[in-house]
Amino acid sequence: MPATKTRHNDPTLLILTSLASGEKHGYALLQDIERFAGVTLGPGTLYGAIARLEDRGLIEPVGEAGRRRPYRLTGAGATELEDALAELRTITDEGGRRLAARSSALAGGLA
Amino acid sequence: MSARGSAGYGRRRRGLGFTPGPTTLLALYPRAWRRRYGDELDALILDMHADGRPAGARMRADLLRSAARERLRGGEDPSRRVRGGASLVLWAWSLFAVAGGIVAKTSEHWQQVLPGASAAHVAFSVLKVVAFASAAGIAVGVALTLPAAWRLLREQGWRRIRVRALLALALTAGVIAGTVALAAWAHTLSPAGRDGHDGWYAAAFVAWGGLAAACLFAWASVAARLAADVRCARPVLRVHARLAPAVAVAMAAMTVATLTWWAVVAARAPGALTGGSTLAHPSPLVPALVLAGSLMVLACGVAAVGALRAERARAEL
Numbered sequence: 001m002p003a004t005k006t007r008h009n010d011p012t013l014l015i016l017t018s019l020a021s022g023e024k025h026g027y028a029l030l031q032d033i034e035r036f037a038g039v040t041l042g043p044g045t046l047y048g049a050i051a052r053l054e055d056r057g058l059i060e061p062v063g064e065a066g067r068r069r070p071y072r073l074t075g076a077g078a079t080e081l082e083d084a085l086a087e088l089r090t091i092t093d094e095g096g097r098r099l100a101a102r103s104s105a106l107a108g109g110l111a
Numbered sequence: 112m113s114a115r116g117s118a119g120y121g122r123r124r125r126g127l128g129f130t131p132g133p134t135t136l137l138a139l140y141p142r143a144w145r146r147r148y149g150d151e152l153d154a155l156i157l158d159m160h161a162d163g164r165p166a167g168a169r170m171r172a173d174l175l176r177s178a179a180r181e182r183l184r185g186g187e188d189p190s191r192r193v194r195g196g197a198s199l200v201l202w203a204w205s206l207f208a209v210a211g212g213i214v215a216k217t218s219e220h221w222q223q224v225l226p227g228a229s230a231a232h233v234a235f236s237v238l239k240v241v242a243f244a245s246a247a248g249i250a251v252g253v254a255l256t257l258p259a260a261w262r263l264l265r266e267q268g269w270r271r272i273r274v275r276a277l278l279a280l281a282l283t284a285g286v287i288a289g290t291v292a293l294a295a296w297a298h299t300l301s302p303a304g305r306d307g308h309d310g311w312y313a314a315a316f317v318a319w320g321g322l323a324a325a326c327l328f329a330w331a332s333v334a335a336r337l338a339a340d341v342r343c344a345r346p347v348l349r350v351h352a353r354l355a356p357a358v359a360v361a362m363a364a365m366t367v368a369t370l371t372w373w374a375v376v377a378a379r380a381p382g383a384l385t386g387g388s389t390l391a392h393p394s395p396l397v398p399a400l401v402l403a404g405s406l407m408v409l410a411c412g413v414a415a416v417g418a419l420r421a422e423r424a425r426a427e428l
Contacts, residue, residue: 025151027158027159030159042172042173043159044175044177047148047152047177051144051147051148066151067150067153
């Protein structure tokens with residue numbers, strides 16, 4: 001199955017980031033994501049992303065099946081998160097450089 | 112464990128005093144998905160509303176959107192998704208065939224009234240050609256599945272379809288008997304009587320139409336049940352995945368052709384739509400055509416979902 005690349009605006013990245021600090025069940029994930037990213041995911045969106053991540057082997061359930069089953073990051077999930085963050089860093093670094101150049105140009109024009 | 116059975120979605124939980132309406136939406140998810148995640152999602156929704164706060168429209172929309180996405184995504188097995196998508200297109204085509212039958216009956220006399228209406232003739236010709244082509248496509252898809260279906264039946268697959276197949280056979284016998292009886296009756300009637308002026312004949316014709324539709328759906332049900340378990344070779348699945356969108360597009364083209372034909376005839380000779388109505392201003396909104404048009408649009412929507420599902424899975428075969 002061709003894996004869909006994780007993007008910075010994808011709920012899957014938020015879930016991977018949340019699980020990087022330890023295993024969590026659905027409600028704990030929602031609360032954590034809201035706390036660190038200010039994003040409120042819907043329950044359907046959250047479990048859709050969980051299903052996709054589990055299909056791709058990036059996260060795995062912990063323990064017996066149950067109504068509040070926690071999930072944790074796998075090795076592949078940690079690598080995927082690192083790649084996604086590196087991609088994001090490239091964009092933010094480039095964006096920062098361009099904004100700085102623009103500010104300099106504007107300052108030069110005013111002087 | 113059945114997620115639905117254990118969680119009791121949508122029922123009042125003792126002690127919570129809160130009826131979690133959104134959990135009834137979990138029934139919209141595919142069964143396999145519900146088995147795996149249904150209990151957990153149900154628990155999450157309850158946790159989110161443990162304070163008794165009512166669930167909003169946003170959450171319901173999120174669940175609806177997500178359920179639709181999972182339906183399109185299907186399970187992990189791409190061959191199952193192709194077969195599921197193709198089955199959905201077959202169901203849609205059966206529904207469309209019923210609508211086509213209604214249009215065929217309604218359009219029996221319009222050419223005599225409007226011999227020179229070129230736009231209507233073009234639209235009607237397109238409708239007939241595409242109908243033939245899509246029927247041929249469906250026949251090819253079914254024929255390609257027959258060897259694998261036969262193997263499945265020989266490996267005790269018959270038990271799985273026995274009830275449906277017997278019902279389909281009984282309905283087929285009923286349709287054949289009904290056709291013979293109606294044809295014999297029609298020979299005793301005047302042309303006007305055959306066109307709805309004989310109330311008893313008209314009622315019998317509608318009953319025959321219902322029986323024929325039931326027969327078609329019964330066979331579609333047999334095919335869909337077989338498709339759920341049949342093991343087709345990969346090239347056959349690829350053909351099915353190609354045929355599904357082709358048939359869906361053909362259905363959309365036929366719907367447009369039908370609506371065009373209807374609009375032209377309604378504008379120039381609305382009486383032709385009602386078997387030569389003697390009213391001064393017959394309405395172009397013939398109930399039979401309104402029903403047929405609605406069924407066609409519905410069938411196109413169902414076929415689009417099936418085609419999308421099969422097409423998405425094709426890349427993973």
